Amino acid sequence: MSNIVQANPDFIVEIGSGSGVIITALAAVLKDARCFATDINPEACIATSNTSILNNVSVEVCNMTLLTCFKEYLFDVIVFNPPYVVTDTEEVFGNGIARAWAGGIDGCEVINQFLKLLPNLMSSKGICYLLLIKENKPLEIINMLYGMKFNVDIVKQRKVPCEHLYVLKIYK
Amino acid sequence: MKLLTHNMLTSKCMKGVNIGYPLKIKAVDLKESEVDFNPDFISRIIPKLDWNVLVSAASSIGKNENLPEDLLPEYEKNTEFLKRVHHVLLEVDVVNGELICPESGRKFPINNGIPNMILNEDEV
Numbered sequence: 001m002s003n004i005v006q007a008n009p010d011f012i013v014e015i016g017s018g019s020g021v022i023i024t025a026l027a028a029v030l031k032d033a034r035c036f037a038t039d040i041n042p043e044a045c046i047a048t049s050n051t052s053i054l055n056n057v058s059v060e061v062c063n064m065t066l067l068t069c070f071k072e073y074l075f076d077v078i079v080f081n082p083p084y085v086v087t088d089t090e091e092v093f094g095n096g097i098a099r100a101w102a103g104g105i106d107g108c109e110v111i112n113q114f115l116k117l118l119p120n121l122m123s124s125k126g127i128c129y130l131l132l133i134k135e136n137k138p139l140e141i142i143n144m145l146y147g148m149k150f151n152v153d154i155v156k157q158r159k160v161p162c163e164h165l166y167v168l169k170i171y172k
Numbered sequence: 173m174k175l176l177t178h179n180m181l182t183s184k185c186m187k188g189v190n191i192g193y194p195l196k197i198k199a200v201d202l203k204e205s206e207v208d209f210n211p212d213f214i215s216r217i218i219p220k221l222d223w224n225v226l227v228s229a230a231s232s233i234g235k236n237e238n239l240p241e242d243l244l245p246e247y248e249k250n251t252e253f254l255k256r257v258h259h260v261l262l263e264v265d266v267v268n269g270e271l272i273c274p275e276s277g278r279k280f281p282i283n284n285g286i287p288n289m290i291l292n293e294d295e296v
Contacts, residue, residue, distance in 0.1 A: 010217055032213055034176065034262075045286045058207065058262075060177045064289035068185040071193070074220070 001029060003155075003169070007127055009033045009076030015066055015114070016040070016081060018100065020048030020059065026079070027057035033076075035059045038067060040099060066113070072120040078128040082111050086135050107136045115141070118170070119148060127171045129155070134164040145170055173287050176261045178229050179221050181287070183273040183280070186295050194225040195280070196272040199233040203265045203285075207258070214258050215248035221261075230260045 004012075004026065010033055014023040017037035027035040037048045037059050045063045052059035062069070067078075083092070083100060084107040091102035092109050103109055111132070118128060132138045142152045149172070156167040183192030223243050230236045237256045247253055271280040271287055278295070281288050 010213070010220070031208075032210060034213075034217075036177070040290065042286075042288065042290075046284065049284065049286060060174055061286050062173075062177070062181070062289055063286055065291070068291075069181050069183060069289040071180050071182055074180055 001026075004077055004127070005030065007076060007125065009127075011036065011075050011123070012077040012079070013037065013067065013070075013075045014079045016044075016083070016100070017048040017059075017061070018044050018081075020044075020051035020061075022079060022081070023048065023059050024051045024055050024057055026077075027052060027059050028055060036075075037061045038064045040065050041097070044100075066110075066117065067121050068117075070121075073123055073126075075121060076123050076126055078118075078121060078126065080114065080128065081131045082114065083107075084111065084131065084133050084136050103136070107133065108141070111136060111141070115145065115148075118150075122172065124172065127169060130168045130170060132166045132168060134166070138166045138168070142168070173266045173282055173285055174262055175226060175229050175233075175235075175264060176217075176221075177287075178266075178271070179226055179261075181271065181289070183271075183276070183278060183289075186273065186276060186278065186291060189273060189275045192273055192275060194222070194229065194274065196274060197229055197232055197266060197269065198272065199266045199269040201267040201269070202233060202235070203267050204263055205265065207262045209255060209258050211248075211251055211254045211258075214254045214261070217261075218243065218247060218257065226257075226260065230264075233264070233266065235260060235264050 013036040023037045045061045049061045084103045085101040086107040087102040089104040091098045092104040145152045153169045155169045158165045227239045269282045
């Protein structure tokens with residue numbers, strides 16, 4: 001959190017905000033920024049909106065896939081807890097709640113789709129925080145990001161039952 | 173949906189749409205609420221906005237607040253002006269209505285302040 005505060009962002013967005021807890025917490029701390037959230041699930045969008053209202057902060061919520069309907073180079077901070085679970089590809093594109101977690105092959109299908117867009121999403125001082133698990137092959141993803149001229153730090157690793165989690169900080 | 177958000181949204185990801193900007197607004201319900209005024213923040217984000225789009229969007233929903241067609245010189249020193257921009261950008265919400273793609277006419281409904289920008293498979 002202190003890293004994000006230091007970056008002094010104007011526009012922050014969370015992709016796949018779900019309940020809205022994370023973007024609401026960011027909005028509560030970063031009073032000088034405007035916070036946005038997207039989710040493909042309309043129920044999640046309502047949940048995010050309600051969570052922000054109950055906590056007296058302002059979050060602008062849009063029902064959309066990733067950030068596909070936003071103009072380019074806008075966001076100073078992008079936070080994404082992607083659907084990273086290894087599943088069949090069909091689940092990634094289904095209509096059910098599985099889209100909240102289903103990542104397809106290596107759990108990377110949505111992650112890769114997102115990373116391809118990332119260079120055009122971030123502002124010049126942009127930072128992206130991306131959550132991964134070991135099955136996503138984080139080292140391969142980091143190498144790919146180096147190839148895209150990004151800097152990458154692993155800012156956190158945590159082992160919980162069944163999951164070894166990584167948080168990547170990706171910046172230009 | 174605030175006019176700040178409208179300024180940032182486009183339908184260009186749709187098949188056959190080139191620019192998809194600015195989206196037209198059809199507002200059915202508007203809400204106004206008080207948001208803390210931060211003149212530094214407003215000054216910082218004005219260069220990131222499409223000013224003409226903001227002015228015409230505000231006019232189209234009847235909330236223009238006498239914003240000038242051209243940005244004032246040295247606006248960062250003009251607190252009264254920054255307050256009006258603050259109001260239009262952050263204190264006016266489109267609660268229910270539609271966003272409309274300027275090229276295809278595709279309508280994106282806004283319900284409870286949340287625009288639905290989800291596209292069908294055959295639209296991307």
